Amino acid sequence: MKVGVLGATGMVGQRFLQLLENHPVFEVSALAASSRSAGKKYVEAVDWYLDTPLPKDLAEVEVERCEPGMDADLVFSALPSDVAGEVEPRFAEEGHLVASNASALRMEGDVPLVVPEVNPDHLSLVDDQRRNRGWDGFVVTNPNCSSIILALGVAPLRDLGVEEVRVSTMQAVSGAGYGGVPGMAILDNVVPRIGGEEEKVETEIRKIMGSVEGGGVSEAGFTVSARCNRVPVVDGHLESVWVALEEAVSVGDVEEAYDSFEGEPQRLGLPTAPDEPVLLRGEEDRPQPRLDRNAGNGMTVTVGRPRIKGGELSFTVLGHNTVRGAAGASVLNAELLVETLL
Amino acid sequence: MKVGVLGATGMVGQRFLQLLENHPVFEVSALAASSRSAGKKYVEAVDWYLDTPLPKDLAEVEVERCEPGMDADLVFSALPSDVAGEVEPRFAEEGHLVASNASALRMEGDVPLVVPEVNPDHLSLVDDQRRNRGWDGFVVTNPNCSSIILALGVAPLRDLGVEEVRVSTMQAVSGAGYGGVPGMAILDNVVPRIGGEEEKVETEIRKIMGSVEGGGVSEAGFTVSARCNRVPVVDGHLESVWVALEEAVSVGDVEEAYDSFEGEPQRLGLPTAPDEPVLLRGEEDRPQPRLDRNAGNGMTVTVGRPRIKGGELSFTVLGHNTVRGAAGASVLNAELLVETLL
Amino acid sequence: MKVGVLGATGMVGQRFLQLLENHPVFEVSALAASSRSAGKKYVEAVDWYLDTPLPKDLAEVEVERCEPGMDADLVFSALPSDVAGEVEPRFAEEGHLVASNASALRMEGDVPLVVPEVNPDHLSLVDDQRRNRGWDGFVVTNPNCSSIILALGVAPLRDLGVEEVRVSTMQAVSGAGYGGVPGMAILDNVVPRIGGEEEKVETEIRKIMGSVEGGGVSEAGFTVSARCNRVPVVDGHLESVWVALEEAVSVGDVEEAYDSFEGEPQRLGLPTAPDEPVLLRGEEDRPQPRLDRNAGNGMTVTVGRPRIKGGELSFTVLGHNTVRGAAGASVLNAELLVETLL
């Protein structure tokens, strides 16, 4: 299947190309970016920042403008939110399937916000979406990086009755885009705020863990309170999480919940699905960003140090923010929709 | 008043000497350290790591063993906990006043665990301590660095009815001692565990905010749950805090509570007391370790971003871990006891 | 004397205000910046990034445009080079004295490029400058940060016959301005290039160490080869330096050269002059940016580890790049010219 990448020169765009190299189903046939890059060869338009080489067969591809009609059945979107809100609907209208990492449409009622291991059934909303909007194609979105990692850390606990979630994040600088966090802001420092992030975490997870009802999503009932911090780490978001549960649980119960967790992508054997979507490690000092972010090729989320204190569970969860939390999330969504919808 | 410093060569020991240089009340008359250093000149025994010079008049002082009888009325203790548990009682027995940063005796019933702005009245326990133990001197302790910073962040809310506290710390490497955190462990990384730290935070703040009753402390009734993380920052602990309050409050109520907070050291004009023990900043992206750790010469704790979500207050608090959280805490305790007990 | 600061909101501009607070001779009477800031109160126009507070009496000052006629006898310039090249001559023409940190005019024949301890006599060029250009005022410049630090490291060796200089710099991110080096570029990384920096170092030091002849400077005859690297350090440039000398020297000779070095600012007792402009430390592992950058309030350059290998001297030198290497350099130049020219 021919795929295009919108926003191909940015950090998430580069991750898309890295993950799609040698992909068994998707073949990158078009690259698009802003007008500043359009018309140039990709190798000239991009500041490639990954430590694997720029895929050779894409170096000479001419970057296009983000306009529908490109030679691609499905497009991955790594566009900035304001651009995505205008561009993605036009692609869907013209019949493209859009797997988007942008936040613009995530919270719209008929747009699926999907983490394949958590709420694969939400994909069914695309029928409503096409009908409502008269589109030939459709848009499927994945959550914000911090929300995905949190959702995967919390989902295995669903049967224990999640009532309240509190999370303090320690997020890597790659999440802000290449120039998003100045070195002067982050060396020997932590910045206790990431604009808009707390609101995204607090709302998105309730939609992800909600249920599809009548052409929309009935959000999960638990409350979420987030405090988001930027730390001097290149890749990998770490989160301290408290989850108040309906049931009184032991650490053993929690370990069993994680160990027995299975996901639809694993059952379907999707190409980008890691063997273990959520890995509970036993060491006292794990997960750590530098050691665990690449687990499962960056698609495994790692949980550690579950504790019960005052009857409440807390744990630490980590995931690779630009792989599982962004480009890899969109690719897995696309694999799921190709496998189940087409 | 002549003072000695036990553990004078370590990181907290050096901070003691930095803070005591040109002190109006205390004059450093004796330096003590382990047998490895004893007998050497201080300048030869120490790897001075601070960016202010080693105080000139101390360079040639001969380092002693940590034995009672040294030429000092009061001794500051920056000893490791296991050594402190054995040495500090011997100094107190022999009539020295001991202001200790070590954890060994903190939770003993008749030993005051004091943050001067929070529980200055706990100093009265020293009478019980002397009587119980038949000591000529006594020991006063200050809490762990993370506990002090948290206590100062929470104390102004006391009248609003604190019911539950959750805290996720982001702690600087200086808190572990010079060699405590390898560069390999912390560059481009976060370590989600600090041995023993969570237990200290969870117990100490309940003693600090408790009340003196019948020769001991009746601990505060609220629950505390802590998750402690080490981040690549040199100095300054940052903490994300949730406080469940009895009363429904607005952000304005919280701001007023902070703005009206006053401490006994400020009323008494103690030399090391900062003008503002707890400073609430209005910027969205503060406090930050590198920008705010030196506020009030490292003695001011900075609070930022109070939010109400789901009826619950959360905020961020920061303090300098080896000044307000260690050496400065002991010095302020000593100033308080000199002013009020002697 | 009333002084203004051009480019007052940037990183060097902020250092100017920090250094001029409570200055015995200069009183800040005007702040100027780009049109984006002009008309705002300083506190609203600036993102204050230093760990000392914004000077209180400047917070409410209205920021002006960079136009001659402002209420200031002398102006300090922290302007970007392209702006400086156009603006500084206009200020000088209108009678202002200009002490500039910008590179625009540094290499002009009749513009003094001064490090007060190295070539104070170059100030005499201002007479030629005024005559040549018909200006009422004049412009005095200081070198690039890396050049100043190198010049102070090399100047004490002048009598030993400097023939060749090679330098590999390890420069702090603050030298690039607040947003100049993305966190993504510098965390866990070194960037082996700083645009234009090598050329500045290679040319400026030859002018500084040259001699005034016939209304211009006859450059020093030695060759200079520089390689400039950016490292993950907040403040403080470290440089590995090789100096080929005419004379065969011992390490003892070199130590004596440093120990006997004296500067005109020290003889004159200028307010910003450090006691020791160049401090040779004896420890094997010094100088280090974090420990030594604040020596002499940031105005002392520290040298360490002189070695003779193959008959050639090498050493390490460090200085605070935004104090001694920028704002402090201009202030010291201004103090020198006020003391000697007016």
Next chain:
Amino acid sequence: MKVGVLGATGMVGQRFLQLLENHPVFEVSALAASSRSAGKKYVEAVDWYLDTPLPKDLAEVEVERCEPGMDADLVFSALPSDVAGEVEPRFAEEGHLVASNASALRMEGDVPLVVPEVNPDHLSLVDDQRRNRGWDGFVVTNPNCSSIILALGVAPLRDLGVEEVRVSTMQAVSGAGYGGVPGMAILDNVVPRIGGEEEKVETEIRKIMGSVEGGGVSEAGFTVSARCNRVPVVDGHLESVWVALEEAVSVGDVEEAYDSFEGEPQRLGLPTAPDEPVLLRGEEDRPQPRLDRNAGNGMTVTVGRPRIKGGELSFTVLGHNTVRGAAGASVLNAELLVETLL
């Protein structure tokens, strides 16, 4: 061929196991370490710090003491130098082939110090070594990490007549072992000294680039002067290098020298040999540790920014210090000796 690893629990030891996993020629059959680890299962003895998993088939292997007689034809040595000097000769005497990364025997006359792309012919010294010492086996060593990277950067220039080499290194913390550089020493800092490193660089490269004559090595005639610095980087040593050449050269000549460089391991197709042992990149801001250290699976050394200034060449070179500069170097040496000697 069965191989053992001496010092298997340390940082270089772990790299050995990572590189030997799935190796086509070598099969790890024995793991040895200090007495503290001996007798434990490997998974219990080691703090695995790499971001790839501990090889599964080694987890349960019992760690042995470093004693000859272990079940291995060839042993890789990642021992500390003082231990290596005593242990390695005993293994060689008992008939083991020893490929050592330790410095103990590197400079002995009859011990080959080999970088396979630079001086593969030096392996012939093992005949003299066995004869001289009456050993059944022999020891082959590889240089210090900084020396290997420098040697690969300089070797392509050999035909241009190398006369003098000056190098300023910026070395990663992994080179010092896991606990070798405290976080407090290196965060926001550079340390301008690495004990013993400058001497190793200055002597080893002259042996590597020397010629085998009469059962020993006649060292290369050029002088080398090194200054070694530690920077806050996890992996990857960067070096600023000046090379004075006999011939007057252009940048084009230098580029051609690098482009035409070929190595014996590449001709032989050794399993660990990278396609390009020395890669000259054209970008102005490369090589960079984080982006280039993993080139060629960590075995390619990257050169950038060749400049001619004052008739002298300078450039920047980078290599992965624990792969090409340590474990990978020993493995490639072993592959070369198996291919050419056995």
